Amino acid sequence: xxxxxxxxxxxSLLPPLxxxxxxxxxxxxxxxxxxxxxxxxxxxxxxxxxxTVAYVGSTVSSVFVEDGGINxxxxxxxxFLVLLGMMTALLTLSGGTLAFAEWAQSRxxxxxxxxxxxxxxxxxxxxxxxxxxxxxxxxxxxxxxxFYVSRAKLAYILDSTAAPMCVIMPASSWGAYIITIIxxxxxxxxxxxxxxxxxxxxxxPMNFYAVFALLMVFAVAWxxxxxxxxxxxxxxxxxxxxxxxxxxxxxxxxxDINEELDITQSDKxxxxxxxxxxxxxxxxTVASMLYTGGQSLSADSKPFTLLGAFENTDVGxxxxxxxLVGLALALITVIKxxxxxxxxxxxxxxxxxxxxxxxxxxxFAWTIGSIIGDMNTGKYLSTxxxxxxxxxxxxxxxxxxAGLMAFSTGTSWGTFGIMLPIAGDMAAATEIGLMLPxxxxxxAGSVFGDHCSPISDTTILSSTGARCDHIDHVSTQLxxxxxxxxxxxxxxxxxGMTASISISFLAxxxxxxxxxxxxxxxxxxxxASCPDA
Numbered sequence: 001x002x003x004x005x006x007x008x009x010x011x012s013l014l015p016p017l018x019x020x021x022x023x024x025x026x027x028x029x030x031x032x033x034x035x036x037x038x039x040x041x042x043x044x045x046x047x048x049x050x051x052t053v054a055y056v057g058s059t060v061s062s063v064f065v066e067d068g069g070i071n072x073x074x075x076x077x078x079x080f081l082v083l084l085g086m087m088t089a090l091l092t093l094s095g096g097t098l099a100f101a102e103w104a105q106s107r108x109x110x111x112x113x114x115x116x117x118x119x120x121x122x123x124x125x126x127x128x129x130x131x132x133x134x135x136x137x138x139x140x141x142x143x144x145x146x147f148y149v150s151r152a153k154l155a156y157i158l159d160s161t162a163a164p165m166c167v168i169m170p171a172s173s174w175g176a177y178i179i180t181i182i183x184x185x186x187x188x189x190x191x192x193x194x195x196x197x198x199x200x201x202x203x204x205p206m207n208f209y210a211v212f213a214l215l216m217v218f219a220v221a222w223x224x225x226x227x228x229x230x231x232x233x234x235x236x237x238x239x240x241x242x243x244x245x246x247x248x249x250x251x252x253x254x255x256d257i258n259e260e261l262d263i264t265q266s267d268k269x270x271x272x273x274x275x276x277x278x279x280x281x282x283x284x285t286v287a288s289m290l291y292t293g294g295q296s297l298s299a300d301s302k303p304f305t306l307l308g309a310f311e312n313t314d315v316g317x318x319x320x321x322x323x324l325v326g327l328a329l330a331l332i333t334v335i336k337x338x339x340x341x342x343x344x345x346x347x348x349x350x351x352x353x354x355x356x357x358x359x360x361x362x363x364f365a366w367t368i369g370s371i372i373g374d375m376n377t378g379k380y381l382s383t384x385x386x387x388x389x390x391x392x393x394x395x396x397x398x399x400x401x402a403g404l405m406a407f408s409t410g411t412s413w414g415t416f417g418i419m420l421p422i423a424g425d426m427a428a429a430t431e432i433g434l435m436l437p438x439x440x441x442x443x444a445g446s447v448f449g450d451h452c453s454p455i456s457d458t459t460i461l462s463s464t465g466a467r468c469d470h471i472d473h474v475s476t477q478l479x480x481x482x483x484x485x486x487x488x489x490x491x492x493x494x495x496g497m498t499a500s501i502s503i504s505f506l507a508x509x510x511x512x513x514x515x516x517x518x519x520x521x522x523x524x525x526x527x528a529s530c531p532d533a
Contacts, residue, residue, distance in 0.1 A: 003045065003055075003374055004043065004044055004046055005376065006043070006375045006376055006377075006380065009380065011043065011375075012372075012375040012376055012377040012380045013380070014039065014040075015037075015039045015040035015043070015368065015371060015372060015375065015377075016036060016408040016409065016410070017408070018035060018036050018039055019033050019035060019037075019368060019454075020032075020036075020407075020455065022035055022036075023454040023455075023474075029361055029364075029470050029471065030360060030361060030364055032454075033361070033364035033367075033368050034364065036455075037056060037059075037364070037368050037371060038052070038056070040372065040374075040375055041055045041371060043375070044371070044375060059367055059370050060363075060367050062370060063363055063366050063367060063370075072316060074316075074366060075316075076315075076316025076317055076320050077319070077362070078359055078362070079323070080130070080316075080320055080322075080323045081134070081355045081359055081362075081464075082352045082355055082359075083323030083324060083327050084134050084138065084323055085352050085354045086327055086330075086348045086351035087138075087281070087323065087326050087327045087330045087351070088138045088351055088354075089263060089347045089348065089350050089351025089354065090277075090330035090331060090333070090334055090344070090347060090348070090351065091138070091273065091274050091277060091333075092347075093263050093264070093265065093266060093334055093339065093343070093344070093347045094265075094266055094273045094274075094330065094333045094339075095265045095267060095268055095269020095273065095337075096270065096271070096272075096274030096275075097142045097265070097269075097274055098265050098269055099270050099271050100142060100143070100275065104117065104142075104146075108143060108147070110147065111147040111148065111149060112221060112222060112224070113147075114140075114143045114144045114146070114147040114149055115144065115149055115153065115220075116218070116221050116222070117140060117143055118136060118143075118144060118154060118157045118158070119157050119161060119217050119221050121136045121139055121140060122136050122157060122158060122161025122165065122217070123161055123165055123214065125282065129162040129163050129174065129461075130319065130457075130458070130461055132161070132165070132166070133159065133458065133461045133462040133465040134461060134464065134465045135278060135281065135465075136161075136162075136465065137154065137155075137158050137462075137464070137465025137466050137467070138278070138465065139278060140154060140157075140158075141154060141467065148237045148238050148240070149234075149237060150230075150233035150236065150237035151233075151237075151466045151467055151468035152229075152230060152233040152234075152466075152468050152469075152472050152473055152476040153220075153226075153230065153233065153234060153237075153476075154466040155462050155463045155465070155466035155472075155473040155476075155477070156217075156220070156230070156473070156476060156477045157217055157221065158462040158465050159451060159458065159459060159462035159473070159477060160213050160214070160216065160451065160480065160481075161214060161217055162458065162462065163210075163412065163447050163450060163451065163458055164209070164210035164211075164213040164214050164447060165210075165214065167207065167412075167443055167447055168204045168210050168211070170201070170307060170310070174413075175310065178200060178416060178420075178443065179196045179200050180196070181417065181421070182196045182199050182200055182420070182439065183195075183196030184421075185420060185421060185424035188424070189424060189432075189435075191435070202436055203436055203439060203440045203443060205501055206436065206437055206440035206491075206501060206504075207440050207443050207444045208440075208444055208487065208488040208491035208492065209399075209444035209445070209447055209448045209484055209488040210443070210444060210447055212487045212488065212508060212512050213451070213481070213484045215512065216480055216483065216484050216512075216516075220480065223516070224523065225519040225520055225523050226523050227522045227523055228475075228476070228478075228479045229472070229475050230480075233472065233476060263347055263350060266337050266339060268337050273333045276329055276333075277327075277329035277330040277333065278326065280325050281323065281325060281326030281329075282322070284322040284324075284325035284326070285318055285319060285322030285323075286322075288317065288319075288321040289310060289318040290306070290309045290313070292312075292313050292314040292317055292318055293309030293310055293312045293313035294309050296312035296313070296314070297309065331344070334347075355464070361470065362461075365455045365456070365457055365460060366457070368410070369409060369411060369414070369455070372408070372409050373409075373414070377405075377408055377409060391430045391431045391434065391496070392496035392497050393493075394427075394430065394434060394438055394441075394496060395434065395440075395441040395492040395493075395495050395496040396441065396489050396492040396493050398419070398426075398438055398441040398445065399441040399442075399445040399488060399492050400489070401445065402419050402443075402445025402448075402449065403445040403446070403448040403449035403452075403485065404449060405418070405449060406445065406446045406447070406448070406449025406450045406453065406456075407449035407450075407452050408449075408453075409453075410450070410453045410454075410456040410457070411450070411457075412446040412449070412456075415442070415445075415446040415449065415450075416443070416446055420439060420442050423439050423441070424438075424439065426438065427439075434499070437492070437495045437499070441492050444488055444492075448481060448484070448485050448488070451477060451481045452474070452478060453474075454470065454471065454474045459473065459474060459477075479519075483519065484512075486511070486515065487508050487511045487512045487515055490508055490511040491504045491505065491507060492504070494508070
């Protein structure tokens, strides 16, 4: 099948822009992604109906089958979603969720405390963004529900701690992937004064978006900086609305996830019934990452190192192993309580079914991602960075371009793969001293665009982890993402002008304080019915 090449045409932007616009206007994500898929397929096949249908069929099938075998990465992520949904339902059935919420309520004394709990957990669980969003959502949701924190606020906290932490942590799936790309760039340009890991560590303080996105989460949680649609959701939550599809009753229990899933909670639940399965889930996932990474190193006759294991790990398989261990612990808990097998089976089905909506959206997002790749949208956008531009403007331009690319394609990892080598080539051809600032600009911009994109799988999973409407999450997170992007622009302009990390970081920090003051002025007085907002 011969596809039309749109690598040098702005038409390559049309499918993602149509899908994004429709999603925002209609709030129907699957319909919007479907229209984008059909439009892109028609363009690639010159509007031939037969070829378009065949192309869509082969693209959708590639989500499940690749190169004659199962697409293990995609299937592993979907399996992990199902496992986590089943585990979460069992934790509710065991009474562990309610017991933890009651325990946390006795120690977390305020709405602010519940938000800070979610934020700290998001920082602590940094091994993988998918795992972060779903696991922290499962742990935090009962507590934030108890203190009338809107699901949109929880989704924002999940999303804005997951990717920013993963992108600045070497011992994460993101860090390992980025270090591998950077290593190739350094070798190709003959840079020997620092290693790939050394370069990565130097990039951390220059990744202004990641650093200040994390700071913004804590500022929003502490000071109650609720602006735009986020404020509307917080007001609705304070009045007992917005938890699932129904209004909450005037009782604490009505805000628990079991109300959505129709699961009867055991009255024998303990805090350990929730904590132990999640601890084992985390431990098993990390151990599996090290094991699969070690196997890969051994196959290549390389010595085992911690960083090497994370660089070569099989994230999808590790998540499934961790999910199986967590599910097994949750099953043991409910069996020990003597709960009927029929009730356990029913709960497992309810948990799996609760993830079907997210799975459908992910399948559609992966499909349109493949089509966007075939249209060479990323390559077209990358050409916009090349031209007669002052060298000192390149970091901020690369930040904005990477943001646009990640927003349009819905993938930060794809943007890393395309834009990091381009940034390296541009730095080598213009000013080699700007190599690290330009690489950091790509990393920061990729996370920024990913945060804003409705078709990003990370964004989808954050709304899934919070049990929040997806478009509500995108629209409420946008003002904070744009605010941090403005702070980052100041940082990258200063970095390009001065080549000084300390000066540019100081300029960013001053701008960040000013932005927080502005957001505070836009946020009205605290709601009387929602203390400690």
